[in-house]
Amino acid sequence: MQETDAQTDQTPPPANEADAAPQQAEPVTSDIPGEAAVTPPGQTPPAQGDSGLSEILAVDGLRQRGLELWAWTQENILTLNMLIQLGLLLIAFVPAIIFGPKLKRLIEKHVRHRVPAGILRRACDALATVATLIALWITLGIFMSFVGAMDASNGLLSAAQSLLAAAIFIRLVTLIIRSPFWSKVAFYVAWPIAALDAFGILGDVVAQLEAASLTLAPAEGDNAAVTISMLDIVRAGIIFAIFFWIASFASSLISRQLENVEELNPSFRALLEKILNFALPIIALVIALQMIGFNLASLAVFSGAVGLGIGLGLQKVIGNFLAGFTLLADKSIKPGDTIEVDGVFGWITEMKSRYVAIRTRDGHNILMPNSIFIDEGVVNWSHSDRAVRIHAPFGVTYDQRDLRLVQKLATEAAAEVPRVLETPKPVCNLMEFGDSSVNFDLRFWINDPPNGISNVKSEVMMGIWERLHENGIEIPFPQRDLHIKSSAVTLPTLTEAKVEASE
Incomplete structure (x- = not known):
């Protein structure tokens, strides 16, 4: 039993010298806050902060990249x-x-x-x-x-x-x-x-754009799939921009040439300009799609849904566009006409695909949608003839017995204004016997309504005022006579009324 115990207590010898090397002791960490870790004897303490900062900033990787950049610079730049x-x-x-x-x-x-x-x-x-x-x-x-x-x-x-x-x-x-x-x-x-x-890297970018494609229509039977790449979209955009500018330039050039053709009336000239502005950009888009090899027949696959969405979203825009063609086709208004619409008086300066530009006497440019002219109507002061008749109503007192003299003075006052036409002559009519005056209506004609209606009317009425006062004819103002009839009923005095109110 003693020999057995002795053999059991014996430690087996190490297999080699490496196994017999003493193990390094781990550093002892103090549990007390603020106390530094204790380094075993014979070991060098680690540098404080170097290891963590190197791991965070990846100093070795940055150093390696810097060396590679310097080598590339020496090979490609410093040559x-x-x-x-x-x-x-x-x-x-x-x-x-x-x-x-x-x-x-x-x-x-x-x-x-x-x-x-x-x-x-x-x-x-x-x-x-x-x-x-x-x-x-x-x-x-x-x-x-x-x-x-x-x-x-x-x-x-x-x-x-x-x-x-x-x-x-x-x-x-x-x-x-x-x-x-x-x-x-x-x-x-x-x-x-x-x-x-x-x-x-332009070639690589072009290759990547060519590889990125979108399938518009899958392959069906003998028909191949319709695809379009990002490069095709970029090319189509650039080509369309060039041809769109060419189309805009051609449209403006043709419009200037049309203005020199005296045989064309303004309405038909504006209609041709609208057609050019609508057709030329579409032609530019078709040319751009054809140049990139896009099959326009494939648009029939989804053109119905796209057309329905555009029709619903742009309903008012399309309505104004079609209304513009209608206005030009029936020649109801044209550039240069003097009109009155929705309480706005002025003359038309230009007619676009979406609106009509009206310049007022105040110098304001008002853009009226084309649909307003169709839905609400318009007063065209110069539709068939630029001559416009203007009314200037006035009245005189009942004390004036020679009413024909009043008519003569009014027509003479109108004839002295330069803008009033001599033919037809100004006419002054007796309209009614009013409550306070005898009412007349002076009517005269002008042929330049764009120069204003209110200003010429003001000049005529100023002339009427001066001539009537020179001849001692008064223009009355509304008067009312109040007749109070006495009755048998005695009205209470103010003192009695106060007493009754207090009771």
Whole structure:
């Protein structure tokens, strides 16, 4: 039993020396708040804060990325080829500064006076303005050819030329079109394309846009599926914007030519302008879709639902649009007519697809929807003839016995006003025997209602007032005679009334 116990108490020897190495003691952490951890003897205490900060900021990863960036810079930027391109880029400014002003003078002296006024003249002025930039762009192209002929990379020159082309394009659009909207469109289209091309990722972006597609109609039988990619949408938008501007320019050009055709009446001219403004943008959209290879027959799949939604949402807009065509077709109103509608008096300055512009005597431009003219009606003072008859009512006292003299004085007062027509002559009629006066109505004609109705009426009535007073004829004001008849009933005095009220 003693031998057995002795064998049991014996510890087996270590298998090797590594197993026999003493184990490191773990640092003892104090449970007392604020007391630092105790480091066992023979060990170096860890650096305070280095481990946690390194883990949070990923210092090793940042250091590795910095080394990779520096290696890429040395390989692609700090090279002889890049230095040569940078030198050529700086040298390109010298011929641009020399030949740019000469190109500008050449355009202004030999080209500008030979083109007609309008958009072509503005194009010449715009080219003259950016002549130096154009010379710089041409110089960069020549230097790129030289560098490419030496089988060397010309990435820097290509990026500079792309950015310069975008700047020239935006400047030309701004100077030629002179539209803030189209200037912004050119800015947001040209700069992203130029930036992507400068960094050499334009091809990758185009490939990604081509891969992102939307299925409009699934494949059925022999008909293939109808799909459209994001690249097709971008291309269609750019092409539509270009053709829409061309259509707008053509519409305005045709409208100016129509204004010079005296055989066309204003109503028919406005109708043609409406048709052009409606048809040309649609043609531009169809051309844009055809140029990207879009099959218009596939629109029949969902055109019914889209048309129904548009019809319900734009019911009033479509109603005003159709009302405008109706007004122009039946020639009820036309530009230049003097009208009165919904309490507004003025003359028509222009007729658009959605509204009619009316200029009042106060100088205000009121835009009336076309549907108001159809639903509520309109008073056209110059529909068939610009001559308008105006009424000027007045009255004299019953003391005046010679009423024909009153008529004569009134017609003479109207005839003295320059705007009153001699034919038909002014007429003064006796209308009624009123409560306080004998009432007359002076009627006269004018042929320039756009110049005002109230002002000419005021001049005529001022003349009537002066002539009547010169001849001692009074214009009465309403009078009432009150007759009080006495009765047998005795009215109480004020004192008696107060006594009765107190009782």
